[in-house]
Amino acid sequence: MATVSDAFYDRAGEFVGVLLPAVWQGMDAALTGALSGLDAGDDPIVDVGAGTGIGTAVIAAAVPGAEIIAVEPHRGLRTALLARIGGDDALRERVTVLDADLLAAPLPERISALVAMNVIGHFPPPDRRDVWALLAQRLTPQGRAVLNLYPPASPQHVPATAMADVRIGRLRYTGTAAAEPAGDDAITWTMTYRVVDDGHTRTEFSATDHWYVFGPEQLAAELAEYDLHVTPGNPAHGIQVITR
Numbered sequence: 358m359a360t361v362s363d364a365f366y367d368r369a370g371e372f373v374g375v376l377l378p379a380v381w382q383g384m385d386a387a388l389t390g391a392l393s394g395l396d397a398g399d400d401p402i403v404d405v406g407a408g409t410g411i412g413t414a415v416i417a418a419a420v421p422g423a424e425i426i427a428v429e430p431h432r433g434l435r436t437a438l439l440a441r442i443g444g445d446d447a448l449r450e451r452v453t454v455l456d457a458d459l460l461a462a463p464l465p466e467r468i469s470a471l472v473a474m475n476v477i478g479h480f481p482p483p484d485r486r487d488v489w490a491l492l493a494q495r496l497t498p499q500g501r502a503v504l505n506l507y508p509p510a511s512p513q514h515v516p517a518t519a520m521a522d523v524r525i526g527r528l529r530y531t532g533t534a535a536a537e538p539a540g541d542d543a544i545t546w547t548m549t550y551r552v553v554d555d556g557h558t559r560t561e562f563s564a565t566d567h568w569y570v571f572g573p574e575q576l577a578a579e580l581a582e583y584d585l586h587v588t589p590g591n592p593a594h595g596i597q598v599i600t601r
């Protein structure tokens with residue numbers, strides 16, 4: 358099922374693969390902390406928008422033995438995800454990859470956790486409410502959901518900010534992220550990506566993506582309508598832990 362962000366990931370996918378690991382530095386420990394003590398039992402953990410699977414591997418290490426369902430609708434990113442999972446004997450035993458939008462995915466009736474890292478802004482507000490309804494319906498009594506919110510929490514101008522700078526062989530992969538308001542509940546991110554070869558820019562292009570913005574207070578208010586509660590986790594990474 359196509360998502361509105363497919364065009365963005367069609368263009369940016371390879372850079373997402375190269376530059377996201379830097380975003381995960383420290384976020385891996387924050388997610389591990391948020392999942393600490395979870396008893397998954399026989400009920401799987403859903404990794405929403407698993408991307409290339411960095412977070413999937415973090416979940417697998419954080420909750421040993423738990424089954425994981427990694428939902429990734431974008432074919433390019435799913436290719437990288439399958440390569441990561443398929444190339445690791447332990448992950449291959451435990452992780453199922455679904456080529457679906459979360460809200461159309463054939464999920465089991467009970468899930469022990471749902472993880473949505475760097476994803477929730479992709480969901481328009483009505484779909485986001487459907488995600489909360491999904492949690493209310495399927496989360497086990499002791500289950501939890503973990504997601505992250507990052508600034509801005511309202512539509513605002515974000516000046517161009519440098520992303521990671523990663524060298525692979527003779528080439529460097531880098532870029533900037535900037536945003537402009539897009540209506541009263543969203544921003545348009547403009548990511549400019551660059552491949553640099555010995556000081557000379559070899560490739561440069563920009564890709565835009567629509568991203569819905571909201572803060573912890575709005576999250577708490579929306580969740581309350583579904584009898585769900587939120588507790589802030591590691592503030593450095595905007596982690597939010599949702600329980601019944």
Ligand SMILES: C[S@@+](CC[C@H](N)C(=O)[O-])C[C@H]1O[C@@H](n2cnc3c(N)ncnc32)[C@H](O)[C@@H]1O
Binds near residue numbers: 460
């Ligand atoms: C910025 S990436 C984050 C990937 C991964 N969670 C990580 O942090 O490394 C956002 C991901 O969300 C996925 N996505 C977008 N809309 C989705 C939806 N409706 N259901 C499931 N995944 C979605 C995209 O395809 C993309 O892989």
